[in-house]
Amino acid sequence: MHRYFLPQHFLPQLCRPQFWVICCISLFASLSQAQDKVIRVNDNGTDPNAAYSLKMIQLAIDHIDTKYKIEVVRDNFSQTRVNEEVRTNGVLDMVWASSEATIESELHPIRICLYKGxxxxxxxxxxxxxxxxxxxxxxxxxxxxxxxxxxxxxxxxxxxxxxxxxxxxxxxxxxxxxxxxxxxxxxxxxxxxxxxxxxxxxxxxxxxxxxxxxxxxYRMPFYLFTSHENKKLAADINLGLERAIADGSFDQVFYNDPNVKDVLAKANMKERKVFYIDNPLLSKETPLDRAELWFDPKSAP
Missing domain, CATH: 3.40.190.10 (Periplasmic binding protein-like II)
Incomplete structure (x- = not known):
């Protein structure tokens, strides 16, 4: 059995209240840093895009160093209320929605389309x-x-x-x-x-x-959004999604999603004649030049 002894000159420090205050502050800071940060989102059980969007948020989290956990709120909010809670940094931190210039002026878009268009x-x-x-x-x-x-x-x-x-x-x-x-x-x-x-x-x-x-x-982005002030969360999730695109796991999740697989099986997209039209509602910042972000039915697996 090992015995450890403190140096004699250190013993008086233990009797000082300031010493223990500093120790407690350091302990609480360490515990706080060790806890995962929370991303609060809403799913009232009726949103057909919720399960897939949550899957993509988790994919992003798995690709970054900052630790987050997803907390799902089950309130029966309207889409307008959800957007407002995120915009004002209320009870929600993130929302998923189809994008256009108006919503991008109210919320901060993470410009990687979850459904690849x-x-x-x-x-x-x-x-x-x-x-x-x-x-x-x-x-x-x-x-x-x-x-x-x-x-x-x-x-x-x-x-x-x-x-x-x-x-x-x-x-x-x-x-x-x-x-x-x-x-x-x-x-x-x-x-x-x-x-x-x-x-x-x-x-x-x-x-x-x-x-x-x-x-x-036509281009119809479906993005994750945060408030304009919550730039750290937006940057982290953007980084995670970019890394998932780079290593191929983003496409793996997309093409293996049951709903996406069902669409590709039934819609016969590869054989259809496609007419491309403009979407005048898009913001100018939409990354139309990044081909890897957009689904092409002719090259789908």
């Missing part, structure tokens, strides 16, 4: 009897001759109108299915991940189907 690929729900109209489309001008029906307040509407499409809108989302079924317009544009489940939920609309051959594409 997949949400910007749109295919159509149509009445089966109208497939022949789409079969005759060989150019963007041909496609513009058909009528399309997005929601009245959707970002899609402004994008399509800005690109010269004939747009017929409805205020209520469910009405659009009955309108395309009844011939009010030719095609109901949907994100590639949306129409298959939507039609499965509406078996009574037996004449509706997913158009077979065409696809519209």
């Amino acid at each position: 997949l949400l910007g690929y749109r295919i159509f729900i149509i009445n089966k009897s109208n497939q022949y109209k789409f079969d005759q489309v060989n150019s963007l001008d041909d496609l513009r001759k058909l009528t399309v029906g997005p929601g009245k307040t959707w970002a899609d509407t402004k994008i399509l109108q800005a690109n010269g499409f004939k747009v017929i809108t409805a205020t209520k989302y469910p009405n659009l299915f009955y309108m395309v079924d009844g011939g009010r317009f030719d095609g109901f544009p949907r994100g590639v991940h949306e129409p298959f489940g939507e039609l499965a939920q509406r078996p009574e609309l037996k004449d509706l189907t997913v158009e077979k051959n065409l696809m519209i594409s």
